[in-house]
Amino acid sequence: MPPLQDQDADRISPIPFFALARGFWSGRAAVVAWTLSGALLTLVVVNVAVQVMINRWNASFFTALEQRNADGVIAGIGQLALLALAAALVAALTIWSRMRLQIAWRGWLSEKLIRLWLDRRRFLLMPAAAPHVDAPEFRIAHDVQVAVEPLVEFAVGLANALLSAAAFITILWVVGGTITLPGPGGIAIPGFMVWVAVIYALLTSGTIAILGRPLIRAIERKNAAEAALRGDMVKVREGAAAIAGKREEDAKAGALVGRMGGVVTTWNAIAAQLGRLTILINANVTLMPIVPLIACAPLYLAGTMALGPMMQIAAAFVQAQFAFNWFFDNFIRIADWSASARRVVGLTGAFGDSDRSEEQLVVTLTAASGAAGLRTAEAAAAAVVVQRREADRPQG
Secondary structure (H helix, E strand, C coil): CCCCCHHHHHHCCCCHHHHHHHHHHCCCCHHHHHHHHHHHHHHHHHHHHHHHHHHHHHHHHHHHHHCCCHHHHHHHHHHHHHHHHHHHHHHHHHHHHHHHHHHHHHHHHHHHHHHHHHHHHHHHHHHHHCCCCCCHHHHHHHHHHHHHHHHHHHHHHHHHHHHHHHHHHHHHHHHHCEEEECCCCCEEEECHHHHHHHHHHHHHHHHHHHHHHHHHHHHHHHHHHHHHHHHHHHHHHHCHHHHHHCCCHHHHHHHHHHHHHHHHHHHHHHHHHHHHHHHHHHHHHHHCCCHHHHHHHHHHHHCCCCHHHHHHHHHHHHHHHHHHCHHHHCHHHHHHHHHHHHHHHHHHHHHHHHHHCHHHHHHHHHHCCCCCCCCHHHHHHHHHHHHHHHHHCCCC
């Protein structure tokens, strides 16, 4: 397979990153990986259970208020204190377990890539074999972190969203009951609050998807521009003596300023996209707790629904929306993860390019080793290839 060119870099799929990183659960770190993963899953289940208990508390507390039951109100305050303490404890344990898993996974993958980078002296061969891959050290130090840490948070968030959706949709269906629309004979809609929640989620999520689609590409362009700037600055530092000797400071400064201009342009595009999304997101935050109250108002005014169940439905509606909108709430972070995962996958592809290019390097680099203008890295790469071939040659 020929080395990737610059224009092909954006076509790299982030999917192979999973195959690269899943060894964390099957290698020597498997015990730590599975222990922390099991702890996180358990905490997610406990967290949803606590949220369901808080939802039920809404019904009992507001029913006590409606009935002017002072003892019930006082008991409700005590119950809320215990539930708040339990929620805080579960949240703290979740953060601790999540960060431990992120740190361990990142450390494992970084070590793997470092060994691959240094093995067979790929760090010397890659500048010639895969010139399109900028700053391998930055990809290992930074992009691995950005590609690993969100995956753990996505997994926890998605599991929590699925369990919450199941739990709170059930509450909406049971507590919301049936509403009869006016008309000839009346039209009964069982579990009407579930349909209200689904329709509302489709409207908001669909609009966010349409407006936010260009944001993914904008973030990828930003990450590429940032990487190009850092790569050029590293080259200036490494070639400082040659630049000073040829008095190329002004030319290099102009090139770096141009790179910085590209970074600023990409950030401005992201700012414009985020501005449009923020309008919709803020409107959604404002409307979300009000929509269920408006939907339940006819039943409450007709006397067929008490205040307690109505407030329970409102709280369940909000929780269900958080679950439905999980993907779009994480839209920007998914785009960031995709860009960094592509860069890590591109780095591992460059390792293969380095290994497959030995024969070509022997021919081209050793033949040009005395030619003017050959870079030191290329000459060193040629020497490494020749030395490796000599070392691999059978003795005697």
